[in-house]
Amino acid sequence: MPEGHSVHRITRQFQRNFVGHRVTVSSPQGRFVTGAQQLSGHTVTDARAVGKQMFLEFDHGLWLRIHLGMYGAWDFSGEIQMDATMASANGRMGQTNQHGTDLDAGDPAPTFDAAGENSIFSIGAPRRTRVRMSEQEKQIDLAETFPPEPVGQVRVRLLSDTVCADLRGPTACEVLDPAQVDAVIAKLGPDPELDNTPEAEARFVAVVQKKPTPIGRLLMDQTVVSGIGNVYRAEMLFRAGLNPHVPGKSLRETTVRALWQDWAHLLHIGVATGQMMTMDKLEGDEYRLALKNRADRHWVYKREGLPCRVCGTHIVLEEMAARKLYWCPRCQA
Structure with a gap:
């Protein structure tokens, strides 16, 4: 989806x-x-x-x-x-995110992944x-x-x-x-690409902290927050070190605020590149490899049975909210 x-x-x-x-x-x-x-x-x-x-x-x-x-x-x-609002000064889609992944780095030629997807279109x-x-x-x-x-x-x-x-x-x-x-629109949760104000963040935090629902379900609930799907859910929870089954109301306010801020960060990168890039600090060849191969973009998504990139524990696959959920039982204990 x-x-x-x-x-x-x-x-x-x-x-x-x-x-x-x-x-x-x-x-x-x-x-x-x-x-x-x-x-x-x-x-x-x-x-x-x-x-x-x-x-x-x-x-x-x-x-x-x-x-x-x-x-x-x-x-x-x-x-x-092509959309000029996603173009950088050198005439290509991209921006440099706060964690160091350079979206403008490298060869000016378009980058295609294994499925033939052109991640960065030329502007003109x-x-x-x-x-x-x-x-x-x-x-x-x-x-x-x-x-x-x-x-x-x-x-x-x-x-x-x-x-x-x-x-x-x-x-x-x-x-x-x-x-x-x-x-x-009134029924939808806040979307940080439209509104990344303190008020929107506070609305997200307030809803999550009231719910006994597992955070892995809340992130997929479009009345709680808009735009998150299966890939971003798995990756955000791993990046936060959160067990998907933890009730929203049990989370600290700082933890929930960090989730919102990470979603705003990842969504902005996704809009700029057309890719769900969830691994930070990728530069040069590592970044180009991630653009070409989805397996090199993510921490846990579609990596069931493979060792965690951080701790080596095998990534688990289960079903939550009628969708496949990938997570590390050690890093997200």
């Missing part, structure tokens, strides 16, 4: 390529015909992400709400402008290309014609003069009015 960083990156693509443009909206699959008719011919005026959900506003006051869920993905094609003039954005991002073959023929079960197509965005497999796809959008 796409986690918060992916949804923020997708939303920024809409901000860059669709906001301010009149679009034709259709439903090639046929499952969103009425909604498409409500939006088609109008101008996109805003694009927002809150956790794992995104919202597109149109000039007549209606919004398109999307939750990608487990299988959803957006395909962008045409003369795509619009390029005629196609990009798949979901849990991972991939640059795929150039379409010979524009707009391309719909491929697969396209729920929604947004088409401007130069860019096409096709949505497949979302969990939620609906047209809402402003009051309905506000009601959806």
Whole structure:
């Protein structure tokens, strides 16, 4: 399932390529015909992400709400402008995080992982290309014609003069009015990429410290905090040295505040790089290796049965909140 960083990156693509443009909206699959008719011919005026959900506003006051869920993905094609807000001074996505991982270091050529994912796109003039954005991002073959023929079960197509965005497999796809959008957002926990204020941190801390629920479940609860999914949950708990089964209300305030701050830190890196980079102090070849291989990015995620990178104890796999949980029974005792 796409986690918060992916949804923020997708939303920024809409901000860059669709906001301010009149679009034709259709439903090639046929499952969103009425909604498409409500939006088609109008101008996109805003694009927002809150956790794992995104919202597109149109000039007549209606919004398109999307939750990608487990299988959803957006395909962008045409003369795509990559998001300049994620570009560094040297014209590439990146930033240097506080723990020393240099996101601008190394060869200026794009870095591809074993699955073909381009982690850092060049910034510049619009390029005629196609990009798949979901849990991972991939640059795929150039379409010979524009707009391309719909491929697969396209729920929604947004088409401007130069860019096409096709949505497949979302969990939620609906047209809402402003009051309905506000009601959806009100139920969500704070998102540090939108609001990393002391007030947002305090809200997270207060909710966690009231709950007898295990912290491993609370971090996945989108009403407690927005955007955390299976990968970030496992990695954050390891980085904090926390047993996933410890009740939230038993945690010290300083511990819960540190969790919030670490989530803000990791989410910011994820938005900048497109990768869930959770190992700090990676530089040079180590950093490039981590970009290319997911096994070199994480402390515990998908490392069941392998020795812990810190203590050597075998990483445990269990189920929590209907998702796989990876953790070290010694470092997180």
